[in-house]
Amino acid sequence: xxxxxxxxxxxxxxxxxxxxxxxxxxxxxxxxxxxxxxxxxxxxxxxxxxxxxxxxxxxxxxxxxxxxxxxxxxxxxxxxxxxxxxxxxxxxxxxxxxxxxxxxxxxxxxxxxxx
Amino acid sequence: xxxxxxxxxxxxxxxxxxxxxxxxxxxxxxxxxxxxxxxxxxxxxxxxxxxxxxxxxxxxxxxxxxxxxxxxxxxxxxxxxxxxxxxxxxxxxxxxxxxxxxxxxxxxxxxxx
Numbered sequence: 048x049x050x051x052x053x054x055x056x057x058x059x060x061x062x063x064x065x066x067x068x069x070x071x072x073x074x075x076x077x078x079x080x081x082x083x084x085x086x087x088x089x090x091x092x093x094x095x096x097x098x099x100x101x102x103x104x105x106x107x108x109x110x111x112x113x114x115x116x117x118x119x120x121x122x123x124x125x126x127x128x129x130x131x132x133x134x135x136x137x138x139x140x141x142x143x144x145x146x147x148x149x150x151x152x153x154x155x156x157x158x159x160x161x162x
Numbered sequence: 163x164x165x166x167x168x169x170x171x172x173x174x175x176x177x178x179x180x181x182x183x184x185x186x187x188x189x190x191x192x193x194x195x196x197x198x199x200x201x202x203x204x205x206x207x208x209x210x211x212x213x214x215x216x217x218x219x220x221x222x223x224x225x226x227x228x229x230x231x232x233x234x235x236x237x238x239x240x241x242x243x244x245x246x247x248x249x250x251x252x253x254x255x256x257x258x259x260x261x262x263x264x265x266x267x268x269x270x271x272x273x274x275x
Contacts, residue, residue, distance in 0.1 A: 051205070078261050080261050080262070080263075082263075089251075089265055089266075089267050089268060090206070090251065090263075090265040090268075091265075092262045092263065092264070095261050095262060097261075103261075103262050105262070137205050137206070139261070139263075141261050150208055150211075151196070151208065151261055151263065152208070153198075153205035153206045153207065154205050155203070155204055155205045156205050
């Protein structure tokens with residue numbers, strides 16, 4: 048059974064550009080969440096999608112957005128990139144919303160460097 | 163506001179020793195507490211998890227101890243091995259309608275020979 052797949056794994060962008068990251072959840076999983084990981088701030092929740100609807104949002108500016116497709120695949124977009132957006136972006140999937148007994152699996156992440 | 167505090171930041175343990183990582187939380191609505199293990203270049207992987215109605219859960223060499231009244235929980239790694247060298251994150255979540263994990267700051271564990 049394939050795990051959570053994220054593409055691209057590594058990318059370098061210039062300040063002011065935008066970037067789109069893609070996530071394919073585990074087959075049968077309908078909940079997809081995104082996290083940002085940095086050495087300074089640790090792992091921070093960005094947003095969660097379930098059945099193509101954003102269900103929860105973290106404390107990030109509107110430059111960070113996402114969407115989920117009918118096949119549960121998800122994309123996140125960051126516009127007008129800033130140096131501080133350099134981070135590992137992690138996608139996580141679970142079979143349903145909520146956590147009790149509902150294992151949340153992470154992908155290996157997309158490393159974004161903004162120069 | 164940091165809702166889950168984790169300590170220590172780093173830990174060095176000899177092979178065969180016991181590694182102990184502690185976490186404390188503030189939000190009493192949290193009702194599910196997973197631990198994740200992350201190796202360099204990889205995403206976090208679920209190690210073990212506990213609900214607050216249980217005081218201890220053991221899976222192999224890994225044990226979670228939970229103190230609901232103190233709002234604290236800890237991970238014990240028995241017979242630590244060099245392969246356990248990784249960063250460990252505690253997390254907490256309000257189960258039900260969201261899958262939003264609140265993570266601790268992480269503990270970098272190094273197990274020496």
